[in-house]
Amino acid sequence: MRTTYDAIIIGAGPAGSTAAIRLAQAGWAVALIEKQRFPRRKVCGECLAASNLPLLDALGIGRLFHALAGPELKRVVLMHGREAICADLPPYPGRRHAWGRALGREHLDALLLQRAVEAGATLLQPWTVRAVKGQAGAYQCTAQAFGSRMNVHLNAPLVIAAHGSWEPGLANDRGRKIQAGGRDLFAFKANFAGAQLEEGLLPVLAFKGGYGGMVIGEHGLLTLACCIRRDRLSACRSQIKSDSAGDAVQSYLASECKGVRQALDGAARQGKWLSVGPIRPGIRMPRDGGRFFLVGNAAGEAHPIIGEGMSMAIQSAWLACELLIAEPAALRDARLQRKLMRDYAHAWHAHFARRMQLAAAFAHVAMRPNMARMLLPVLRTWPGVMTKAACWSGKVSQTCCTPQQAPAAPPSTPVEERRFNEISNGENA
Template sequence: MTRLSTHDAIVIGAGPAGTSVALTLARRGWAVAIVEKSVFPRRKVCGEYISASNLALLDQLEIGEAWRANAGPEIRRVGLFSGETCAEAPMPPAKDGPPAKEGPPAKDGPRAKKDGFGRALGRDIFDCLLLQAARSAGVEIFQPCRAVAIDPDGEAQLVRIQAGNETTMVRAPVIVAAHGSWEPGSLPSQLGKTNRPSDLFGFKAHVTGSSLAPDLMPLLVFPGGYGGMVSADHGRLSISCCIRRDMLARLRKHPRQQSHLSAAEAVSRHLMESCRGVRDALASADADGPWLAAGPIRPGIRSCYERDIFRVGNAAGESHPVIAEGISMALQSGWLLACELSCAPSGRAGRELAGRRYEAAWKSLFSTRVYAAAALAGVAVSPGSATLMAAIVRNFPQALTLGAQLSGKTKLVPGFV
């Protein structure tokens, strides 16, 4: 017998975007369900850095103190590792906003009242903090369950979810797609599959024992791709990158063996051979788990509300990861949508109004960084342009600080200014 449960909103995906909207709506009196296909904790292909401009939002979501207690060191410098070039410049602090919550005095004196710089926390920890907060707020969690169909049902919609051989139907007037953009599927909010030589695939690993300065986050530029490194929690260094499909295929053809290299082996070797800064930082490091892979990534701006489904996070639109703003955009898009939904009239007309207002707010907050990231990524993967970029940064390192500002790292979330 198929089970049926009814809610005010159903969120598909329990990443930062999905839990942000679910938490906010639940704390405003909505009956919310989250459908998540994976078992937590789980690691994700993600740079894991969170800009300081998000910390007032994390406090609003009531995980700010837990995030501060677990996250890695403050990132006060931004850098560039490309070939033999190793350059750095100051990271711009977040603009003045509400003070951070007070905490116990630190060893070197009273804790600062404002979080001026971002930090990194592994998704295996961060996503669990968010989901536990959602559960505590009364959100019903269906996990591990996969949403396989969405069908109209009068003024609401039915979502069919499966866990093994068991099927459950969940019904709500508001459906939020927070499932990301990397995996194609049968849902109307999911993107179709394509296969282009220029597609970018994402890779990520954790290592321990790195010699990278703990307050430095360098951009890595190498033939066919780009990436980043950042000191995260518990002594882990998070290293992530994107590489073109055609370059990856070429790298996997090992010149001295009949068999091909694995994708992870090819990417790891390419990074070490292409960037002196990476070689130096990882010379004595040890792997903390296997490399992860995902993709292809789908940068660009998509419809935020279509066919009665709202999109948040990467489903709504994503920037190239070159600017390290993925988690920020996910959290903030969930917040923006929840604010619009919670004050909109009921019924389809109210949802359409919320959809138009949310899309306008999304574009106002994110479109500049999406376009800036696309331009920077285009430079990074073009050999001639990447060489010119390295030369410019060597002579004018302050360009790195300007780039961090353009990426949105100092821009506060609406409602917290």
């Protein structure tokens, strides 16, 4: 088995697979290590902002994404109690991709991963990275295949950490002990068939102790995802007396929010409720760049109320790879690599830190009914504020290139062509 690479990428979510595709396309020898088997469902609202769609084209999955994803999202509606305040979403400039769309993570992540393999990355899956030693120029990753107790040591001058933020270890907890508290956030998601939601609508839910969203994705399936505080979750579990935390959350959302009640009336849940937590939104990226390149949630996690986490994952990976591809000497020159890490950290803070702070502010208001109630008359009078908020959260801007500068899509591979034909003929799973 090959054990030496130019780059080792830990985690194959949107951030890791984007990095693997970009570096492999540039001719680098890349190992992409993912601990879970794909396709897998994942807690996520599953909306991808239009600003990323040119990047999906350039990564080579744009055509498949468009063939699979749900309807274009043109309006946002804030749902709180019996209220529903509607506003236009801002279109992304450019002719091709004006509106965001939703696609289940079992599809999106698998498309990106498959593309990384086609581009030449070596995939180790299901493998887990247990430890990373060394520094820029000479890293050693200790990894294990699922079910094996044997450690394999992989070497590379560059490591990209794309392992998300929901599991301890590597860059996530940095050895800190975190006390459990009532304000901890738990995230939930489920899919429903036969839901009643107007096409093109993106509801944002604000309720006591949490926030969430609904969207129609592939095959008309509705995704309902939310974050709820530990204290509120315990309260609604004790009131609803269900063994399933997901069922308790669903009843709570339906009782708190008329829009959820209406959307789920007569709908049938598909698969289990998924949950994860406590999640800890916030900035993890050190100003000096840290020990290795951090991309996606590993660098920072926005409160999901703005539905921008995947966008930031793809864009941050793209940003890091642009710097690296422009300076391939960084693979041999540790000082140059450390400088690129600092440059990347600087660019990352400039592009993403404000969006994260804004998301935290929105989440803070949405979870507190008194604050939300104060805001409602303003939004009723000026719904355009919600359109502006969508702009500020990043729906119509991205870090990598303008629509005009977006690189051309690489030619279709035979595998992509076959998959596209399957989807067009309605044979996709």
